[in-house]
Amino acid sequence: MPGELARPYRSLSQKARVVSEAWGAENLYCANCSSDSLAQLAANTRAVDFRCPECDSLFQLKCQSKPLGRQIADAGFDAMREAISQVGPTNLFALHYSPQDWLVRDLIIVPHFAFSMSCIRKRNPLRPQARRHGHVLCTILLSSFPSDAKIPIVTDGTPTNPKLVREQYARLRPLANVKHDARGWTLDVLNAVRRLGKEEFTLAEIYGFAGELARLHPQNEHIEPKIRQQLQNLRDLGFVRFLGRGNYRIW
Ligand SMILES: [Zn+2]
Structure with missing residues (x-):
């Protein structure tokens, strides 16, 4: 990355953003x-940093000097909430760089249709002495997205072929047809399916995540019927196949 651009700036976050x-x-x-x-x-376009000149897709870029783990800091909570519930959020590029030499280590893209309100967490308002005090920031919970939705573009310094990135993005596109308030459930069940790490799985294995899913969706009392409904959704979206008798296969 062009690290020389960082020189005029004092704050680390500003250096990282400019570079x-x-x-x-x-x-x-x-x-x-x-x-x-x-x-x-x-700068300061709400929750958007880039636009595609051909298809008008929107993107935001967040970077950090730590490896991409459970979460990444984002901008304003209100802008993000508005983006998810109204205009449709932007695609997210999450970038991990090494601060010593300004090298891009890892970069993923999370498609905008993988976002739901359960993916962001409100942070405490900034302290009174901060420049923008009272401003509420949010954190994007990277761990809340299924692995499918975290598409690698650069892994440990090595770029993925753009053709593969676009194929993986296209595979997830059916999720755009699921309303954002229902999408959280669909993605959480897909996340559970992926975490089993198997080609074929059973309903009983997915029920094993019932406690965790109940904590993510405390307003829902009928967890097991909801899981079955989401598996049907995932079948209709082309992610899993029903084999009968509570057995499933990943497409
Ligand atoms: Zn485009």
Whole structure:
């Protein structure tokens, strides 16, 4: 990344933002269409950093110097909530860089249709002495997305072929037809299916996640029927196949 751009800035987060966005303007490409570049938008556009000049898809880029783990800090909670519930959120690029040499270590894209409100967590308001005190930020819970939705673009410094990135993105596109308030359940059950790490699985194995799913969706009392309903959704969306007698296979 062009680390020399960091020099005029004092705060680490500002350095990282300026350098990563300049890198993104040169190197990021659209996963939704064949565009090889993205247009950088003016700073402070709410929850959006880039737009595809061909298909108008929106993207935000978040970076951190730690490996991509359970979560990544995001901008304003209200902007994000608005994006998820109204305009449809932007695709997320999550980037891990090494701060010593400004090298891109890992980069993933999370498609906008994989977002639901259960993927973001409100943080405490900024302290009174902070420049933007009272402003409420949020955290994106990377661990809440199924592995399918965290599409690798760069892994340990090695780029993935863009063709594969676009194929994986296209595979998830049916999720765009699920309303954002229902999508949380669908994705949480898909996450459970993936975590089993098997080609074939049983209903009983998915019921094993009932306690965890109940904690994620405390307003829902009928967890097992809900799980069965979501497995039907996943079948209709082309993620799993029903083999009969409570047996399933991943497509
Ligand atoms: Zn595009």
